[in-house]
Amino acid sequence: MKKGNVLLAVKGLRVAVAGNEILKGVDVTIRDGEVHAIMGPNGSGKSTLAQVLAGHPAYTVLAGTVTYQGKNVLDMKPEERARAGVFLAFQYPVEIRGITNSYFLRSALNALRRERGEAELDPIDFLQFLEQKLKAIGLDDSMMNRPVNEGFSGGEKKRNEILQLAVLEPRLAILDETDSGLDIDALKTVAQAVNQLRNPERAFLIVTHYQRLLNYITPDVVHVLADGRIVKSGGPELAQELEARGYDWLRDGVMVS
Amino acid sequence: MAVKTGSVERLVGSYHAWASNGASRAPAWLTELRAGGIARFGDLGFPNMKQEAWRFTSVAPIAEGTFALAKAPTRVPTLDDIRPFLLLEAGPRLVFVDGFFQRSLSTPFLDDVQSLAHVVTHRQDLVRQHLGQYVATQDRPFAALNTAFVSDGAFVHVPAKATIAEPIQLLFLATGNQVVTHPRNLIVIEREARAAIVETYASLAQDVYWTNAVTEISAGDGARVDFHRVQRESSRAYHVAATQTHQGRDSTVNFHAVAFGGALARHDIGAVMAGPGGRLILNGLYLLDGAQHADHHTTIDHAADHCDSHEYFNGVLDGRSRGVFTGRIIVRPGAQKTDSKQTNNNLLLSGEAHADSQPQLEIYADDVKCTHGSTVGPLDPRALFYLCSRGVGEDDARRLLTYGFAAEILGRMEVAPLRAQLDAIVRGRLAQP
Numbered sequence: 238m239k240k241g242n243v244l245l246a247v248k249g250l251r252v253a254v255a256g257n258e259i260l261k262g263v264d265v266t267i268r269d270g271e272v273h274a275i276m277g278p279n280g281s282g283k284s285t286l287a288q289v290l291a292g293h294p295a296y297t298v299l300a301g302t303v304t305y306q307g308k309n310v311l312d313m314k315p316e317e318r319a320r321a322g323v324f325l326a327f328q329y330p331v332e333i334r335g336i337t338n339s340y341f342l343r344s345a346l347n348a349l350r351r352e353r354g355e356a357e358l359d360p361i362d363f364l365q366f367l368e369q370k371l372k373a374i375g376l377d378d379s380m381m382n383r384p385v386n387e388g389f390s391g392g393e394k395k396r397n398e399i400l401q402l403a404v405l406e407p408r409l410a411i412l413d414e415t416d417s418g419l420d421i422d423a424l425k426t427v428a429q430a431v432n433q434l435r436n437p438e439r440a441f442l443i444v445t446h447y448q449r450l451l452n453y454i455t456p457d458v459v460h461v462l463a464d465g466r467i468v469k470s471g472g473p474e475l476a477q478e479l480e481a482r483g484y485d486w487l488r489d490g491v492m493v494s
Numbered sequence: 495m496a497v498k499t500g501s502v503e504r505l506v507g508s509y510h511a512w513a514s515n516g517a518s519r520a521p522a523w524l525t526e527l528r529a530g531g532i533a534r535f536g537d538l539g540f541p542n543m544k545q546e547a548w549r550f551t552s553v554a555p556i557a558e559g560t561f562a563l564a565k566a567p568t569r570v571p572t573l574d575d576i577r578p579f580l581l582l583e584a585g586p587r588l589v590f591v592d593g594f595f596q597r598s599l600s601t602p603f604l605d606d607v608q609s610l611a612h613v614v615t616h617r618q619d620l621v622r623q624h625l626g627q628y629v630a631t632q633d634r635p636f637a638a639l640n641t642a643f644v645s646d647g648a649f650v651h652v653p654a655k656a657t658i659a660e661p662i663q664l665l666f667l668a669t670g671n672q673v674v675t676h677p678r679n680l681i682v683i684e685r686e687a688r689a690a691i692v693e694t695y696a697s698l699a700q701d702v703y704w705t706n707a708v709t710e711i712s713a714g715d716g717a718r719v720d721f722h723r724v725q726r727e728s729s730r731a732y733h734v735a736a737t738q739t740h741q742g743r744d745s746t747v748n749f750h751a752v753a754f755g756g757a758l759a760r761h762d763i764g765a766v767m768a769g770p771g772g773r774l775i776l777n778g779l780y781l782l783d784g785a786q787h788a789d790h791h792t793t794i795d796h797a798a799d800h801c802d803s804h805e806y807f808n809g810v811l812d813g814r815s816r817g818v819f820t821g822r823i824i825v826r827p828g829a830q831k832t833d834s835k836q837t838n839n840n841l842l843l844s845g846e847a848h849a850d851s852q853p854q855l856e857i858y859a860d861d862v863k864c865t866h867g868s869t870v871g872p873l874d875p876r877a878l879f880y881l882c883s884r885g886v887g888e889d890d891a892r893r894l895l896t897y898g899f900a901a902e903i904l905g906r907m908e909v910a911p912l913r914a915q916l917d918a919i920v921r922g923r924l925a926q927p
């Protein structure tokens with residue numbers, strides 16, 4: 238299979254938060270159309286990596302580079318990254334009081350459309366567009382007139398992240414534990430949605446604790462992040478090995494790539 | 495704060511001049527009510543900040559100012575003049591200018607939506623039965639003063655089992671400078687009757703004046719009232735008001751209060767749940783800027799069992815403005831199965847804005863559910879990042895989140911055309927497209 242162009246290149250990335258170094262030199266290269274999974278123990282820095290890629294201001298980059306579509310992403314504001322096609326499905330989606338889901342989605346979509354020089358969608362056109370997306374990922378519209386994530390169950394919040402992914406159609410989708418807290422049916426729905434969105438032009442970086450999700454979404458590469466470093470990368474079989482053996486065998490200075 | 499007694503004496507003096515002149519033809523019971531009001535005000539004087547209920551609000555600008563009792567306007571505004579302040583195109587409407595009823599701008603409905611002055615003579619027994627029965631003046635100098643000067647205001651009466659289909663508009667417009675008005679409104683919704691009402695205070699110019707309003711609302715057994723209060727006074731005005739509701743068994747009151755205006759605004763909202771099974775939503779928003787000061791002092795009195803009260807107040811404070819919220823909840827002995835919920839959230843948009851929030855729960859029954867919570871702070875940085883991560887620019891994200899803070903309150907209004915009008919006003923204030 239012909240390899241795609243490099244979409245994202247993370248090199249020697251070191252990141253601190255609140256004065257503590259969390260990422261201690263991370264290298265990841267993702268090409269167009271690839272699906273990468275990142276696994277690793279709690280607190281190893283998976284969300285930190287995801288948040289830094291999205292541009293969260295609380296994280297300080299100490300060293301290293303992040304290049305996306307050939308551009309230095311670290312110089313870009315979060316909204317500029319989003320408009321360039323970077324999307325993060327949050328591990329802990331945020332509640333937004335008073336703003337309905339559909340209003341929020343339309344504001345976000347129109348911000349992207351403005352960037353691309355496309356006409357903004359009015360509420361009626363947007364509703365039609367939204368209906369299609371809801372149908373495609375098997376969600377009903379009952380959540381659309383409720384304030385964003387407010388009072389949503391854990392699973393509803395995660396599915397809502399996937400809906401945003403489907404609406405905003407990014408080039409690089411980072412999913413931070415979107416599978417956590419989902420029941421079996423919801424997990425399948427999410428996996429199906431991701432598989433539908435998979436195409437040669439769109440790459441995924443999927444943070445997960447469970448091999449279960451990877452049964453439905455077959456990754457091209459699996460990385461293990463431990464204590465701020467990628468300690469091992471491999472194919473889909475690595476996920477199965479981790480499921481069986483845990484992480485301890487990787488920690489004792491074993492650095493394999 | 496030193497209150498000059500001179501201003502109290504001046505007001506008492508102006509009462510006597512007024513009472514012996516134009517107001518002298520009133521029926522005896524009304525004269526008596528007024529006399530009681532002025533006596534009470536004379537005893538109490540203006541409140542000061544040593545008093546618990548006035549801890550955060552100084553009324554010095556009112557007490558030390560000189561406000562003449564408003565006279566009938568020499569130039570009555572036209573319908574075009576008032577149109578910007580009408581939230582509904584059609585329906586029953588009562589318009590008052592400087593406290594005086596304007597028949598030419600109004601569309602009364604039978605004797606049921608009328609000026610109070612009119613019904614004081616035409617429906618004396620009904621008015622007498624209700625007027626002054628709900629609002630407490632004992633420890634409230636401003637309500638006492640309003641009672642002393644009772645002469646006109648809005649009167650709404652919905653007979654038992656009747657429904658007034660269209661929302662009723664009550665508009666109080668100020669045109670004078672350095673004057674005081676004492677609008678007095680009486681709303682009586684009888685057993686199983688329904689009505690929606692919007693009461694607006696606004697001004698045609700950015701004048702300095704003082705509005706001292708009182709509204710009493712009685713909701714009979716099984717009645718439902720959707721009451722909206724919109725305070726859009728001049729940004730240099732002083733607005734003091736008391737609104738008191740009284741609910742019978744199984745009645746519903748949805749009370750929405752939105753405050754945009756006034757240099758200094760104080761609104762006492764009182765609700766008495768007198769019969770079992772009552773439901774109350776008390777839903778408020780204050781949007782302040784510059785040096786505005788708004789104080790909402792709410793008291794919900796659960797006097798009967800099995801009543802629900804849900805209170806939500808949001809404040810959006812910019813500039814050097816200050817918002818004060820007091821949420822007093824009283825659950826009387828025997829008011830079992832009370833379900834009461836209170837939240838007050840304050841959004842500070844500038845480093846100099848300030849909010850004080852104080853819940854006061856007094857619970858004398860044991861089988862009740864009472865929760866309360868309040869927040870004061872800037873925009874949630876997590877929400878801001880969340881929006882930006884979806885491609886929304888930072889300024890747009892700030893505006894959107896700020897709007898959401900207000901929209902949360904407006905979203906509880908069930909009368910769609912009113913909600914839409916208020917939404918447009920809020921968007922205008924917050925520059926939200």
Ligand SMILES: Nc1ncnc2c1ncn2[C@@H]1O[C@H](COP(=O)(O)OP(=O)(O)OP(=O)(O)O)[C@@H](O)[C@H]1O
Binds near residue numbers: 259284328
């Ligand atoms: N804003 C912050 N302030 C202080 N410490 C932080 C902050 N964000 C992350 N950390 C710390 O950085 C470390 C890595 O956190 P991170 O969320 O990246 O871990 P993770 O690999 O995603 O863990 P999990 O699997 O539990 O989600 C943790 O020790 C965490 O406490």
Ligand SMILES: [Mg+2]
Binds near residue numbers: 283284285328414
């Ligand atoms: Mg994490």
